[in-house]
Amino acid sequence: MKFKRALVLLLFIIGCARQGAITSFERKPLPSFDLPTVDEVRLDNGLTCFLLEDHSLPIVNVQVITRAGSIFEDPHQAGLAELTGRLMRTGGTGSFTATAFDQEIDTYGFQLSHDVGREASVAHLKALSSELEKALSLMMEMLFAPRFDVQRLAIARDKLLEDLRRENDEPARVADRTFTMLVYGEQSPWASRPTPQSLKSLRAADLRQFHSRYFVPQNMILAVAGDFQRDDVQRLLIQMLRGVQNDPVQFTSLAPVRHAFAAEEQLIRRPLTQSYIRMGHLGIKRDNPDKFAITVMNHILGASDFKSRLMEDIRTKRGLAYGISSNFSAGLDYGLFEVQVATKAASTALVVKLIRDHLEAMARGEGVAEEEVAFARRTILSRQIFLFDQPFEIVSRRALYRFMGYPDDYWLISQRKIQEVDVADVKRVAQQYLHPAALKLVIVGPNNNGNH
Amino acid sequence: MIRHFIFPFFIIFITAFFPPELLSFDLKSQVKSFALSNGMRWLIVERSQAPVFSGVVMVRVGSAEEEKGKTGLAHMFEHMALKGSSHLGTRNFKKEEPLLHQLNELGRELTELSRQKADAAVQQERQARMKEVQKQIAAFQVPNEVWDVMLRNGGDDLNAFTSKDVTAFHASMPAERFELWAYVFAELISDPVLRDFYTERDVVAEELRLSVENDPDGKLAETLLNTAYADGPYQWSTIGLKEDVISLNHADALAFHRRHYVAVNMVGVLVGDVHAAHARPILERYFGRIPKGAPSPDPVPSVGRGGEERTIALDAEPAWVAAFHIPTFPDGEVYSIEAVISLLCDGASSRLEKKLIVEKRVAREVSCSSGFPGSRLPHLAYIWVEPLQGKSGTAIKRIVLDELKMLQRQKIPAIELESVKKREQAHFVYAMEHNKGLATTLGSFEAIFGEWELVADYVDKISAVTAEDIKRVAEKYFVPENMVLVERVKGNGE
Numbered sequence: 001m002k003f004k005r006a007l008v009l010l011l012f013i014i015g016c017a018r019q020g021a022i023t024s025f026e027r028k029p030l031p032s033f034d035l036p037t038v039d040e041v042r043l044d045n046g047l048t049c050f051l052l053e054d055h056s057l058p059i060v061n062v063q064v065i066t067r068a069g070s071i072f073e074d075p076h077q078a079g080l081a082e083l084t085g086r087l088m089r090t091g092g093t094g095s096f097t098a099t100a101f102d103q104e105i106d107t108y109g110f111q112l113s114h115d116v117g118r119e120a121s122v123a124h125l126k127a128l129s130s131e132l133e134k135a136l137s138l139m140m141e142m143l144f145a146p147r148f149d150v151q152r153l154a155i156a157r158d159k160l161l162e163d164l165r166r167e168n169d170e171p172a173r174v175a176d177r178t179f180t181m182l183v184y185g186e187q188s189p190w191a192s193r194p195t196p197q198s199l200k201s202l203r204a205a206d207l208r209q210f211h212s213r214y215f216v217p218q219n220m221i222l223a224v225a226g227d228f229q230r231d232d233v234q235r236l237l238i239q240m241l242r243g244v245q246n247d248p249v250q251f252t253s254l255a256p257v258r259h260a261f262a263a264e265e266q267l268i269r270r271p272l273t274q275s276y277i278r279m280g281h282l283g284i285k286r287d288n289p290d291k292f293a294i295t296v297m298n299h300i301l302g303a304s305d306f307k308s309r310l311m312e313d314i315r316t317k318r319g320l321a322y323g324i325s326s327n328f329s330a331g332l333d334y335g336l337f338e339v340q341v342a343t344k345a346a347s348t349a350l351v352v353k354l355i356r357d358h359l360e361a362m363a364r365g366e367g368v369a370e371e372e373v374a375f376a377r378r379t380i381l382s383r384q385i386f387l388f389d390q391p392f393e394i395v396s397r398r399a400l401y402r403f404m405g406y407p408d409d410y411w412l413i414s415q416r417k418i419q420e421v422d423v424a425d426v427k428r429v430a431q432q433y434l435h436p437a438a439l440k441l442v443i444v445g446p447n448n449n450g451n452h
Numbered sequence: 453m454i455r456h457f458i459f460p461f462f463i464i465f466i467t468a469f470f471p472p473e474l475l476s477f478d479l480k481s482q483v484k485s486f487a488l489s490n491g492m493r494w495l496i497v498e499r500s501q502a503p504v505f506s507g508v509v510m511v512r513v514g515s516a517e518e519e520k521g522k523t524g525l526a527h528m529f530e531h532m533a534l535k536g537s538s539h540l541g542t543r544n545f546k547k548e549e550p551l552l553h554q555l556n557e558l559g560r561e562l563t564e565l566s567r568q569k570a571d572a573a574v575q576q577e578r579q580a581r582m583k584e585v586q587k588q589i590a591a592f593q594v595p596n597e598v599w600d601v602m603l604r605n606g607g608d609d610l611n612a613f614t615s616k617d618v619t620a621f622h623a624s625m626p627a628e629r630f631e632l633w634a635y636v637f638a639e640l641i642s643d644p645v646l647r648d649f650y651t652e653r654d655v656v657a658e659e660l661r662l663s664v665e666n667d668p669d670g671k672l673a674e675t676l677l678n679t680a681y682a683d684g685p686y687q688w689s690t691i692g693l694k695e696d697v698i699s700l701n702h703a704d705a706l707a708f709h710r711r712h713y714v715a716v717n718m719v720g721v722l723v724g725d726v727h728a729a730h731a732r733p734i735l736e737r738y739f740g741r742i743p744k745g746a747p748s749p750d751p752v753p754s755v756g757r758g759g760e761e762r763t764i765a766l767d768a769e770p771a772w773v774a775a776f777h778i779p780t781f782p783d784g785e786v787y788s789i790e791a792v793i794s795l796l797c798d799g800a801s802s803r804l805e806k807k808l809i810v811e812k813r814v815a816r817e818v819s820c821s822s823g824f825p826g827s828r829l830p831h832l833a834y835i836w837v838e839p840l841q842g843k844s845g846t847a848i849k850r851i852v853l854d855e856l857k858m859l860q861r862q863k864i865p866a867i868e869l870e871s872v873k874k875r876e877q878a879h880f881v882y883a884m885e886h887n888k889g890l891a892t893t894l895g896s897f898e899a900i901f902g903e904w905e906l907v908a909d910y911v912d913k914i915s916a917v918t919a920e921d922i923k924r925v926a927e928k929y930f931v932p933e934n935m936v937l938v939e940r941v942k943g944n945g946e
Contacts, residue, residue: 021539022601025632030606033503056501059881090800099801099810106799107871109878128878155813162769162816162840169668169768271767274661305610306599316595319654322662342662375604382606385626389502390885 030382036391038398039230043238045246046218050398051233052225054391060132060226061392062125064143065403068214069119071189071332072252077202079194083156084207085116088215091152093138094145098152101138110135114142118190119332120403121215129227133236140240143215148204157199164194171276171444172342174268179278179442182266183336189254190333216246223399225391257282257333261438268444275348275445276341279355281435283328283335286404291330292417293425294433299376300426301362302326302339307375309358310339320347320354328433337434345446352441359436365427373423380418387411479884480908483894484728488736490715490744495894495904496731497723499887503627504608505724506887509637510899512719513712514617515692516685516751516826522704524692527614528656529705533621534598534612535647537639541597545645548592552647555585559650560701567699582650593647601636605629609888614690616826618899624888627725631734638738641718644709649702657698660691668768672940676773677825679762680832680936684754686825714745721895723887753829758934765943772845774852775834775936776929780827781901787913788921789929793820793833794872795864795922796855803855804835812851814843828900832936833929845939859926863919873915880911 039051070081089112092098105112111126112135123143127135167173177193184191224233261281284291302310302325310324321341329335339359343351361367388394388411401410484496515526538545562578594600602610602623610623621640625633664670674689681687691697720739722731756777778789796804797820808815815837822833837848884890898904 021635022632025629025635026605028628030626030628031503054501056499057881057884059885099806102800102806106801107874109875111882126882128881152810155810158813158840159809159816162838165841166769166816166838171666272666274658274666304603306596307603312595315655316648317651319648319651320658322655322659342658342666344658344661375600379603382604382626383608385502385504385606386608386624389504389624389887391501 033385035388035394038395041234045241047220047222049222050395051230052391052395053230054225055227058129058227060127060129060228062224063396064123065221065399066121066215067219068121069117070192071118071254076198078192078198080202080206080210082116083160083202084210085114085121086156087148087153087207088142088146089114090156091149092147093141095141098149104138112139132228136236137240144244146211148207150204153204161196161199171270171272175276175278175442175444178266182264182440182442183282184257214249217241217244218246219249221399221402223395225395259334261435263438265441270444272446274342274344275443278338278340278442279439280338281438281440283337284330285334286330290429293421293429294328296376296421297426297430298326298328299380300372304379314354320351348445356436359434362430363434363436365430368423368426370423373426377418381415488740490740490742492715492718492739493898494735495721496726496728498727500725503725504624505627505722505726506624506891507633508620508622508721508891508895509641510618510620510719510895511713512717512899513619513748514615515690516616517712522696523688524697525700525704525708526619527690528700529708530612530614530619531652531656532646532705533640533644536598537643537645540639541594541647542592543594544592548589551585551589555582555589556649556702558582563699563701605632616686616690617828630726634734634738641713642742646702646705660694660697668766672771675764676775676938679760679938680756680775681754682757685751686829712748715742716745716747719895719899721891723891761937763939763941765941770839770942771940772837772848773834773938775832776934778833778929779830781906785925788917788925791872791917791922792925793822796820807851807855814839814847816840856930863923869919876914877911
């Protein structure tokens with residue numbers, strides 16, 4: 001008896017020693033971090049600027065967000081925003097032919113890109129600080145004085161057509177776009193996709209019109225971080241933007257997304273050895289106060305690397321996938337809730353069933369307990385520092401908050417809100433916002449066995 | 453476009469060409485290097501702009517160390533390393549271990565039976581017994597505890613990768629959690645316990661499907677390797693052949709670890725808010741116990757095949773790739789070769805982008821890289837072209853060869869050479885921005901070539917390249933006799 005007790009005690013101590021090692025490393029709480037102060041300046045022309053000096057490396061990063069994207073297109077001109085955005089970058093400017101512009105960029109090793117999304121276009125510049133003035137002038141030319149060279153338009157159009165064609169070679173992308181269209185409806189501005197017809201109908205005049213309508217300083221937010229002097233950059237911007245056209249923007253009104261949920265399937269047959277599966281429905285709007293609880297709920301369900309329910313079951317326990325994740329987005333209009341996975345063809349039906357089971361269980365609040373919720377909160381919050389580990393991330397996040405209409409200290413607010421999410425909240429939002437009986441299901445794969 | 457194949461070559465260098473006030477970014481002086489008592493090397497770059505650091509551990513072993521019939525083992529092992537140790541991932545290793553042994557032996561038997569296409573009933577019996585043991589063992593395991601511990605302490609980008617040359621493990625963490633990072637990573641590297649081996653093998657099979665079987669570019673890359681090499685360590689892709697991967701067993705993985713995961717084969721790099729004086733004793737405490745071992749010798753490189761052409765047909769849009777056999781460090785030619793690649797592909801005004809996309813309008817995209825599939829051994833530099841619809845591989849080949857001939861016949865103008873150098877200098881500075889990127893690059897050069905200083909010297913070296921050098925390497929390497937060409941056309945069949 002005594003011996004056994006001693007043994008139990010010994011084992012307990014050995015067990016504890018292991019835990020003890022880790023616990024001792026965790027004893028010091030992670031400190032809260034203070035962000036450096038970001039300067040905000042609003043130029044007379046309405047351009048909002050966020051500036052953060054950091055002289056540790058001789059680099060400057062500049063980003064400009066414009067409220068201009070594909071949701072503002074006329075449906076028969078699908079691709080107009082994308083093509084305009086691309087040609088601003090490749091079609092030359094007031095001062096430079098397209099070829100000369102390319103040469104300037106390459107000679108100095110600048111990185112200048114322009115990406116167009118649904119709601120916004122984002123221009124990004126990276127340059128050595130010794131060449132800041134030249135780099136900035138090229139960026140401003142791109143934004144405000146694009147040439148829309150006709151030959152480069154033809155090249156850009158051909159490229160975009162080829163991009164669309166090649167998207168079909170990537171089953172994951174086929175699955176993504178099919179899912180988006182299934183949830184929103186093909187006509188929705190949130191699901192529209194250029195077609196060869198819509199692209200071929202676009203002329204340089206259309207691009208010019210789109211550009212002059214949306215790409216004006218008062219419709220933009222600029223963020224700059226790195227090795228510069230605040231006064232210099234301000235002076236340069238004022239100088240470079242002198243005389244730039246700046247009419248207030250008339251935004252297209254958007255067809256609202258119909259808030260409806262109904263089960264539907266689309267199966268696309270491809271001769272692959274895996275099925276690419278997407279399951280889900282509409283998400284929420286950006287201004288929904290439940291979004292913090294939903295973030296925690298979704299983290300538990302499918303967003304935590306390796307520790308989410310979906311990942312632990314479908315990858316770790318059963319070896320059925322290389323990756324599985326869920327995403328619950330909050331948009332300008334309703335976002336998307338989407339589970340994504342690829343699995344060998346023979347496991348398709350099983351994986352679809354398992355996902356359904358997990359969604360049903362989560363919607364019922366099954367197994368949602370303090371440990372799981374606390375782990376999710378802790379993970380989300382303890383890695384927040386990485387959203388701000390570079391000066392450029394700090395300043396571009398400020399710009400993003402402003403673009404979305406959030407307060408400047410949104411990150412602090414969201415920290416607090418996440419910390420407040422409890423088991424009851426997670427159960428409530430799971431029950432209210434998950435619709436396991438009304439899932440849209442897309443499978444791109446070799447056979448039609450799916451969801452039975 | 454320059455496509456970076458795991459380890460970008462031409463980044464990171466500095467000094468002479470920067471104005472004086474920037475000489476404080478002399479990378480050499482920023483790197484603190486030392487070895488532990490067991491020979492494991494460490495590099496530390498202290499920078500405390502944010503209270504975080506990136507920690508990378510690189511082992512000088514990769515897919516090149518594999519043997520035919522067991523390809524994909526290095527990558528398989530990398531997957532296993534994150535399953536924990538005898539301390540992490542278990543509630544009671546004493547109870548778990550015998551069950552794990554049982555489970556793994558059953559898995560090995562089942563693998564063998566499956567390979568021999570044994571009777572279904574026999575296989576099912578093994579599967580049933582495995583399920584039984586899995587049920588028992590679950591009581592003693594903490595699945596993904598490594599993730600648990602790292603994630604709840606702010607771990608970001610916890611990941612690992614395998615290449616032909618190295619296996620790397622990484623995580624970024626808040627500065628306060630440095631000791632935790634050291635503890636966890638030392639556990640994974642020194643004492644991996646192969647939990648869920650046979651389940652994880654299924655995961656790797658899914659990854660293989662994702663990245664090769666159902667990815668036309670993955671297939672093209674694999675074909676390129678098979679064509680460029682008749683044999684030898686660079687012939688197969690890192691992920692391995694499917695028939696090999698699904699036959700790997702846990703004993704293979706254990707033997708692999710024992711042979712290669714020794715201190716002299718390892719390099720650790722820390723970049724960020726860490727201090728060498730504070731870190732060193734901690735590193736010694738956790739990593740110092742790894743056995744010293746003997747360095748793994750390099751496999752014998754095969755003679756590459758030149759003048760080879762091949763076509764594959766897939767149900768996908770066409771692609772075209774031309775690859776050239778090139779030497780590697782410490783051969784001084786590498787810098788001139790990098791300059792040629794930059795001239796050909798780096799930027800919209802580069803020779804090939806300009807010709808193929810703007811002037812002749814035959815391509816959607818052009819990308820080039822060296823370091824394919826690895827850089828430890830003589831390897832390949834490739835030019836990868838995606839044709840526009842209706843444009844033939846023949847036309848592309850003619851244009852590319854013409855451009856190469858131009859480089860061989862005419863020295864490039866000084867202004868173009870200057871442009872290459874300026875660009876490379878800029879790229880170097882950009883590469884210093886992110887802790888993880890800098891750590892990975894320093895680690896790669898030290899692990900692969902034993903000389904992280906190559907990174908710091910790169911700018912000087914590339915700045916010394918002359919127009920004559922470029923002409924010379926163009927004549928020597930970028931010629932049809934040294935070229936392997938693979939075209940992917942649209943059609944049926946594998």
